[in-house]
Amino acid sequence: MLRVAYPSTLSPELLRDFPSEIELIPVSEKLDHDLDVDVWIPDPYTMRAVRAWPHLRGVKLVISMLAGTEWIPPLVGPHVTVCNAHGAHNIATAEWTIAAIFAMLKYFPLYLDIQRSGIWKRRFEAGGCYAKITGDTRPIYPPVMLEELAGKTVLLVGYGAIGKEIERMLAPFRVELLRVARTARTAPMVYPVSELDILLPQAEVVVLIVPSTAESRWLIDAPQLALMQQGALLVNAARGPVVNTDALVEALRTGRVRAALDVTDPEPLPEDHPLWSCPNLLITPHIAASSPQFAANGVRIAAEELRRYINGEPLRNVVQAAI
Amino acid sequence: MLRVAYPSTLSPELLRDFPSEIELIPVSEKLDHDLDVDVWIPDPYTMRAVRAWPHLRGVKLVISMLAGTEWIPPLVGPHVTVCNAHGAHNIATAEWTIAAIFAMLKYFPLYLDIQRSGIWKRRFEAGGCYAKITGDTRPIYPPVMLEELAGKTVLLVGYGAIGKEIERMLAPFRVELLRVARTARTAPMVYPVSELDILLPQAEVVVLIVPSTAESRWLIDAPQLALMQQGALLVNAARGPVVNTDALVEALRTGRVRAALDVTDPEPLPEDHPLWSCPNLLITPHIAASSPQFAANGVRIAAEELRRYINGEPLRNVVQAAI
Numbered sequence: 001m002l003r004v005a006y007p008s009t010l011s012p013e014l015l016r017d018f019p020s021e022i023e024l025i026p027v028s029e030k031l032d033h034d035l036d037v038d039v040w041i042p043d044p045y046t047m048r049a050v051r052a053w054p055h056l057r058g059v060k061l062v063i064s065m066l067a068g069t070e071w072i073p074p075l076v077g078p079h080v081t082v083c084n085a086h087g088a089h090n091i092a093t094a095e096w097t098i099a100a101i102f103a104m105l106k107y108f109p110l111y112l113d114i115q116r117s118g119i120w121k122r123r124f125e126a127g128g129c130y131a132k133i134t135g136d137t138r139p140i141y142p143p144v145m146l147e148e149l150a151g152k153t154v155l156l157v158g159y160g161a162i163g164k165e166i167e168r169m170l171a172p173f174r175v176e177l178l179r180v181a182r183t184a185r186t187a188p189m190v191y192p193v194s195e196l197d198i199l200l201p202q203a204e205v206v207v208l209i210v211p212s213t214a215e216s217r218w219l220i221d222a223p224q225l226a227l228m229q230q231g232a233l234l235v236n237a238a239r240g241p242v243v244n245t246d247a248l249v250e251a252l253r254t255g256r257v258r259a260a261l262d263v264t265d266p267e268p269l270p271e272d273h274p275l276w277s278c279p280n281l282l283i284t285p286h287i288a289a290s291s292p293q294f295a296a297n298g299v300r301i302a303a304e305e306l307r308r309y310i311n312g313e314p315l316r317n318v319v320q321a322a323i
Numbered sequence: 324m325l326r327v328a329y330p331s332t333l334s335p336e337l338l339r340d341f342p343s344e345i346e347l348i349p350v351s352e353k354l355d356h357d358l359d360v361d362v363w364i365p366d367p368y369t370m371r372a373v374r375a376w377p378h379l380r381g382v383k384l385v386i387s388m389l390a391g392t393e394w395i396p397p398l399v400g401p402h403v404t405v406c407n408a409h410g411a412h413n414i415a416t417a418e419w420t421i422a423a424i425f426a427m428l429k430y431f432p433l434y435l436d437i438q439r440s441g442i443w444k445r446r447f448e449a450g451g452c453y454a455k456i457t458g459d460t461r462p463i464y465p466p467v468m469l470e471e472l473a474g475k476t477v478l479l480v481g482y483g484a485i486g487k488e489i490e491r492m493l494a495p496f497r498v499e500l501l502r503v504a505r506t507a508r509t510a511p512m513v514y515p516v517s518e519l520d521i522l523l524p525q526a527e528v529v530v531l532i533v534p535s536t537a538e539s540r541w542l543i544d545a546p547q548l549a550l551m552q553q554g555a556l557l558v559n560a561a562r563g564p565v566v567n568t569d570a571l572v573e574a575l576r577t578g579r580v581r582a583a584l585d586v587t588d589p590e591p592l593p594e595d596h597p598l599w600s601c602p603n604l605l606i607t608p609h610i611a612a613s614s615p616q617f618a619a620n621g622v623r624i625a626a627e628e629l630r631r632y633i634n635g636e637p638l639r640n641v642v643q644a645a646i
Contacts, residue, residue: 091471091473091497092469092471095425095428095429095469095471095472095473095496096429096469098421098425099422099425099426099428099429099431102418102421102422102425102426103422103425103426103431105418105422106418106419106422106607108422108426108431108435108605108607109435111605111606111607111608111610112431112432112435112605114608115599115604115605115606115607118594118595118596118599118600119594120590120591120592120593120594120608121591121608122608123607123608123609123610126610126613130615136615144608144609144610144613145610145613145614145615146415146418146419146610146611146613146614147614147615148414148415148418148614148615148616149418150414150418150616151616168495169495169496171494171495172491172492172494172495173418173492174414267443268443268444269443270443271441271442271443272441273441276438276441277441281438282431282434282435282438283434283438284429284431284434284438284446285434285437285443285444285445285446285467286446286467287434287446287449287467287468287469288469290449290467290468290469291468291469291470291471292453292459292468292470292471293471293473293474
């Protein structure tokens with residue numbers, strides 16, 4: 001019988017999704033003896049998983065409940081097959097992106113600050129804030145100001161499953177959508193990443209949702225930030241290293257751009273990091289993909305992969321095939 | 324020639340929308356002498372408009388650039404026709420509603436607080452916050468938590484033009500939508516307001532977008548808040564008096580519900596008001612309808628009404644007909 005190690009903290013009701021012809025072996029945070037297992041579903045806390053690994057013997061297949069698995073192959077070596085939970089985070093991540101765009105265009109960080117101060121009339125600050133950010137210094141009226149997403153141009157950098165989900169969610173908001181990805185396509189038009197510098201000046205909102213690869217490292221660097229419109233919004237729902245952090249800090253401090261980041265480089269962001277105090281910035285600490293639905297999604301995808309493994313069918317989400 | 328008084332602060336380029344066969348008379352904040360005019364487009368700042376009114380002679384028609392005109396008939400009396408700018412705020416207000424729902428479901432007030440503190444690891448507070456708010460105390464995994472809008476039930480209280488715009492914007496988010504309004508309808512199903520108490524327990528998100536009338540006063544009172552789900556989100560994009568503020572303060576303090584309010588009762592909210600310090604609450608100071616597009620929208624609608632008035636056609640947005 002296939003022996004499958006899983007995190008002991010998983011809610012028991014979720015385990016019902018697994019095939020019945022396996023032996024489920026809970027791995028607790030306090031595991032202090034070796035276990036013989038065939039398949040390992042690592043704890044989503046990387047630190048706990050890394051601590052458990054030396055106690056696991058005979059692992060032939062690792063199935064992650066997360067989409068990001070960069071840390072697993074170096075840990076387990078090349079003789080183990082590794083699968084990720086492709087798709088488990090798509091809706092949560094796309095929703096975070098919509099939420100982050102709106103929070104910034106509606107100046108919610110400013111209004112939360114006003115709310116904490118308890119002074120209603122501070123709302124008139126919004127007009128000055130708008131003028132300063134966007135460079136639009138025409139008299140505005142009333143000077144109590146939010147921006148509409150309607151009519152803006154959104155540039156999607158990355159057009160995989162989550163990028164498409166973001167596009168689907170943007171449909172009712174009357175935006176013009178531009179798409180750029182590694183592979184150019186038509187219907188819909190997707191520009192090659194080599195065109196990025198030509199597209200950046202056209203967008204008021206730039207959304208990063210590319211995979212973390214050597215090619216995507218510092219895709220947004222000082223020259224790209226300089227090409228963005230005054231006060232344009234950069235949303236990073238991808239990975240921290242896609243942006244050159246030092247260049248972004250500079251562009252935020254000088255008021256060139258605004259940003260919403262769920263991911264940073266380095267991560268976690270140290271307590272004295274300059275990003276924490278940059279203006280026109282919303283940071284969420286790598287939580288966009290997390291939701292009460294996440295564990296259920298991750299387990300469902302892992303269970304389907306297990307079923308395929310048992311039946312000798314091809315696995316769906318292999319990120320490393322065992323050699 | 325028709326004499327039309329307008330706020331002197333309006334950007335000159337907007338005035339091009341007005342018909343050419345009128346005399347445009349700017350009214351500045353410092354108006355200190357009487358003016359003979361036929362039509363008055365009041366300053367969107369009520370205080371400035373109220374100050375200007377005693378200097379205006381011969382006004383037969385008032386055209387507001389705003390949707391809310393409750394204060395105009397008592398000021399100008401029954402012998403003047405009053406029109407509002409029906410529709411000028413629809414997109415901005417509907418966008419604010421989507422933004423407010425997402426900001427609360429994604430715990431952005433908590434994450435902004437974490438950002439200000441500069442401590443990345445405080446993100447683990449989110450799990451406890453979720454459990455406390457929703458009453459869902461099952462072990463969650465990972466305890467870094469946002470909620471998905473997908474799968475939730477949204478109750479729209481009010482189904483006029485803005486309500487329909489909100490529905491249109493919610494389309495991609497996989498929510499179940501319930502509608503209630505003064506007049507029951509079918510296709511789509513709109514329940515009569517008498518069914519409100521039956522519908523409230525079914526929704527995780529309740530959006531108020533009813534007009535401010537005697538009937539809608541305190542539509543959400545203590546019994547209605549008690550009928551809402553534990554931790555459900557109340558979004559008020561309508562008018563402050565639709566909610567009994569004392570009852571809401573109590574329901575927020577005890578953690579029964581969450582809320583996002585663009586409008587309050589009283590308004591402005593005094594500096595020592597208990598709402599300012601309630602937990603699980605986002606307040607924006609009556610700014611949802613304001614955007615750089617607002618003045619252009621308001622002027623466009625006022626210009627069309629003027630054109631009809633000049634041509635003797637029926638006016639479109641009469642809220643008070645002169646007697």
